[in-house]
Amino acid sequence: MNTTDDDALDLAALAAPNMSPVLGRYMDRSWSHGVGHRLYDTAGNGYLDFANGIAVTSLGHTHPRVTAAIHAQVDKLIGPVHAIGFAESTVTLANMLAASVPDPLDAVLFLNSGSETIDGAIKLARRVTGRPGIIAFRGAFHGRTIGATSVTTSSINYRTGYEPLLPSVYFAPYPAAFEHGGDEEAATRSSMASLRSLLASIIAPSQVAAILIEPVQGEGGYYPAPVEFMRELRALCDEHGMLLIADEVQSGFGRTGEMWAFEHAGIVPDVVVTAKAIANGLPLSAIITSHELQERWGRGAHGTTYGGNPVACAAGVAVLQTIADEDLVANARLRGAELSGGLRELMADHPGIGDVRGPGLMIGVEFVSDRSTRQPDGALAEAVAARASEAGLLLLTCGVHHQVIRWIPPLDVTVPEIEEALSIFERALKG
Numbered sequence: 001m002n003t004t005d006d007d008a009l010d011l012a013a014l015a016a017p018n019m020s021p022v023l024g025r026y027m028d029r030s031w032s033h034g035v036g037h038r039l040y041d042t043a044g045n046g047y048l049d050f051a052n053g054i055a056v057t058s059l060g061h062t063h064p065r066v067t068a069a070i071h072a073q074v075d076k077l078i079g080p081v082h083a084i085g086f087a088e089s090t091v092t093l094a095n096m097l098a099a100s101v102p103d104p105l106d107a108v109l110f111l112n113s114g115s116e117t118i119d120g121a122i123k124l125a126r127r128v129t130g131r132p133g134i135i136a137f138r139g140a141f142h143g144r145t146i147g148a149t150s151v152t153t154s155s156i157n158y159r160t161g162y163e164p165l166l167p168s169v170y171f172a173p174y175p176a177a178f179e180h181g182g183d184e185e186a187a188t189r190s191s192m193a194s195l196r197s198l199l200a201s202i203i204a205p206s207q208v209a210a211i212l213i214e215p216v217q218g219e220g221g222y223y224p225a226p227v228e229f230m231r232e233l234r235a236l237c238d239e240h241g242m243l244l245i246a247d248e249v250q251s252g253f254g255r256t257g258e259m260w261a262f263e264h265a266g267i268v269p270d271v272v273v274t275a276k277a278i279a280n281g282l283p284l285s286a287i288i289t290s291h292e293l294q295e296r297w298g299r300g301a302h303g304t305t306y307g308g309n310p311v312a313c314a315a316g317v318a319v320l321q322t323i324a325d326e327d328l329v330a331n332a333r334l335r336g337a338e339l340s341g342g343l344r345e346l347m348a349d350h351p352g353i354g355d356v357r358g359p360g361l362m363i364g365v366e367f368v369s370d371r372s373t374r375q376p377d378g379a380l381a382e383a384v385a386a387r388a389s390e391a392g393l394l395l396l397t398c399g400v401h402h403q404v405i406r407w408i409p410p411l412d413v414t415v416p417e418i419e420e421a422l423s424i425f426e427r428a429l430k431g
């Protein structure tokens with residue numbers, strides 16, 4: 001401790017007069033700095049950060065390689081130079097990102113945020129196919145711009161007052177196995193049946209430009225789509241000339257124990273959108289498709305002022321190099337299995353936990369008031385998350401009823417840190 005809590009700078013109080021009240025916050029603590037996997041408040045208390053700005057600082061705070069890359073780039077070239085040419089870090093990152101996705105994906109369009117990639121992907125799909133329809137999934141969160149809001153249903157507050165949203169957007173149920181007692185086959189069958197019924201009676205496949213899916217649903221509750229569902233979705237899109245858009249904004253960059261979550265199903269989407277962890281905290285995002293698709297989209301069909309900023313891209317290059325050099329995708333797989341195992345052990349003693357699920361380090365712990373009815377218990381999840389934070393472990397909730405605690409540790413999390421987190425969580429569960 002550097003100061004007492006009473007002397008510490010109270011940023012919430014300083015923010016109150018002039019900072020917008022619009023942004024929702026899980027907590028209103030005052031943060032001083034971050035080092036590695038810990039955040040420090042203005043009173044000097046350290047917290048193990050398993051929230052990471054919602055899957056953004058996947059290499060932890062002030063990672064030495066990322067920080068060094070940013071420093072070096074700041075001294076060379078800060079501003080974007082799109083209109084007049086190319087910057088080296090931007091080109092390097094595009095080449096590295098293209099190498100991280102399967103063929104035929106090889107063309108990268110940089111933007112600034114996840115929401116922008118969703119708007120861009122919708123525009124691409126409509127222009128290239130000449131069709132209006134977009135199918136998204138219930139419970140999805142794709143962002144806050146008007147296009148992204150139109151395909152988002154994870155909270156009614158995100159849509160209220162904004163109608164009319166984009167026309168020709170339709171929703172199918174997400175294949176959440178939990179809602180089918182953990183039966184992935186039943187979830188796949190049920191969601192595919194709803195999708196086919198939608199295409200038979202509401203919008204013809206010939207009118208659908210794209211199906212948009214999070215391979216692991218994020219804000220909606222950390223539900224992984226069954227592998228078989230992703231395969232059937234790919235086949236359905238192929239059958240009808242619809243584009244398959246994978247929103248990997250939260251699930252990408254090694255988070256699930258594969259570089260991209262769609263890889264678990266062995267399929268290749270037509271469009272992949274990514275953001276969050278791409279530059280470990282600097283604003284950057286990307287739409288990745290085949291060159292052929294972006295050629296068809298057309299020169300000048302979309303654009304950006306800041307997207308592909310050289311400093312953000314230099315950070316992005318350091319992120320991808322670190323993930324490769326330290327084998328962090330494998331670490332996400334191994335540490336994820338340990339963390340899931342520990343959480344399942346806790347589930348055995350705590351009837352309030354209805355499910356522990358998710359690949360790699362994208363793990364959802366669902367709280368229920370009754371395991372047999374799977375009735376969501378958001379109040380319990382929020383109370384446990386709050387107690388964990390008080391005890392020094394930052395965890396966030398998600399889910400339509402805030403009933404899921406999501407575990408998003410850094411990709412380079414260690415065994416002792418997982419043990420520490422599980423021990424704090426166990427105490428938080430007891431109340």
Ligand SMILES: Cc1ncc(COP(=O)(O)O)c(C=O)c1O
Pocket residue numbers: 054112113114115116118141142143144214218219247248249250251275276
């Ligand atoms: C899956 C997914 N898509 C899109 C977005 C929107 O990204 P941004 O907040 O950068 O606009 C988010 C943000 O949480 C997300 O989780």
